Amino acid sequence: MGRSPCCEKAHTNKCAWTKEEDDRLVAYIRAHGEGCWRSLPKAAGLLRCGKSCRLRWINYLRPDLKRGNFTADEDDLIVKLHSLLGNKWSLIAARLPGRTDNEIKNYWNTHIKRKLLSRGIDPVTHRPIADAARNVTISFQPDAPSQQQLSDDAEAPPPPPPQQQQQLKPPPRCPDLNLDLCISPPCxxxxxxxxxxxxxxxxxxxxxxxxxxxxxxxxxxxxxxxxxxxxxxxxxxxxxxxxxxxxxxxxxxxxx
DNA sequence: AATGACACCAACCGCTATTGG
DNA sequence: CCCAATAGCGGTTGGTGTCAT
Structure with missing residues (x-):
């Protein structure tokens, strides 16, 4: 006995969205606003799961979306935010107006990850890969200072040996990043x-x-x-x- | 021109968090 | 407080386009 499925799977479309479906969804949301995704498909006359409608709207149809390539600045910001936030794509997206979590996630997996690897940086820990191999524990606990450091500088000197590291204060994670940290709704x-x-x-x-x-x-x-x-x-x-x-x-x- | 490998990205799935009765 | 319904998030997959051979 589990939770009931989010939608009647037998009668839902799962293929790519058509122009007509997009139009219906946009028209419905323009008329009624967002919300109650579960009932939206039926009300809008769509043979789609509510989840699917939500995703389509958020990732593709929202009027404020910025399409096109990521700029170098965005690229840089994503790396820095990821070093701070990890795979919290929605939080990262919140700092990049017009970009969606899905888009950033895809961009990370297809571009940035590879770029970091090619520079010898572990995309997970944001440390030089040699360090990662030494089994360094990365912690996000507030009282356990993270040893992560800003990693966009690929020529960073190798870190001191472990004993020496213990005596050093952890470097600021992103000294040059002014997050202007108000985690406000996107913008x-x-x-x-x-x-x-x-x-x-x-x-x-x-x-x-x-x-x-x-x-x-x-x-x-x-x-x-x-x-x-x-x-x-x-x-x-x-x-x-x-x-x-x-x-x-x-x-x-x-x-x- | 054919085809296989690779890259990209839209969309789905499963899970967790939140909300409301 | 409990539980079901719902929303939202992150991981993964599959279709499609592009490039190399």
């Missing part, structure tokens, strides 16, 4: 675009329900619960979805 431009898509009735409902995203305090933008210590905005309990691990991960990072 206001996107928010605005999405707001445009929502019909007035939906917007009104959201406002009444306290779902407006404007005016989020810094604490909340970092994933703190509203009302918790550090929160300076309203009292509604609202969690942005940052997982505890991520919260811990950000502790100790200097906010600018």
């Amino acid at each position: 206001h431009k996107e928010e605005e675009d999405q707001e445009l898509v929502k019909p007035a009735a939906v917007k009104r409902e959201m406002l009444q329900a306290g779902h407006g995203t404007l005016g989020l305090c810094f604490g909340c933008s970092l994933g703190l619960q509203k009302g918790a210590a550090g929160c300076t905005c309203g009292s509604n309990s609202h969690f942005l979805g940052l997982r505890v691990g991520m919260l811990l991960d950000f502790r100790g990072l200097e906010m600018k």
Whole structure:
């Protein structure tokens, strides 16, 4: 006995999306806004799983998506963010306006991973491969300083021997990276675009329900619960979805 | 021109987290 | 508090295009 399937698999399309399906989905979301993906396919007249509709919209049809090649800056940022966040593609995507987690994940797996490997850098640990072979433990625990270091400089000198390492303070993970760390919803431009898509009735409902995203305090933008210590905005309990691990991960990072 | 290898990326699957009754 | 429903995330797969032989 398990959870019921997310959709009636027997009557759902699983092949590539057609132009007509795309149009239907876009038209429906323009008219009704996002949300309730489970019921959306039926309401929109699509023979698709809700999950599939959500993915199609998020990864392909959203009006604010930036298509095309990644710029060198984006490339660089992805590497740095990955060294900090690991495979948290959605968090990385949140720092790259117009890019989706899926797109970044694909780009990482097909381009960046290979590029790092060719430079002799382990794409998982972001350390020179020789180090990885020495079985260095990488920890994201807040009190166990990570030995990761910024790795985009392929000519970095080899690290000191283990004994010496113990006496050294861990280097800042990305000294030149100003994350401008407010883990806010992707970006206001996107928010605005999405707001445009929502019909007035939906917007009104959201406002009444306290779902407006404007005016989020810094604490909340970092994933703190509203009302918790550090929160300076309203009292509604609202969690942005940052997982505890991520919260811990950000502790100790200097906010600018 | 044929074909095999490789690269890319859209989409699916399975799992976890969150929410609400 | 428990449990089912739902949303969202990350890993993986399969189809398609491109390049080399």
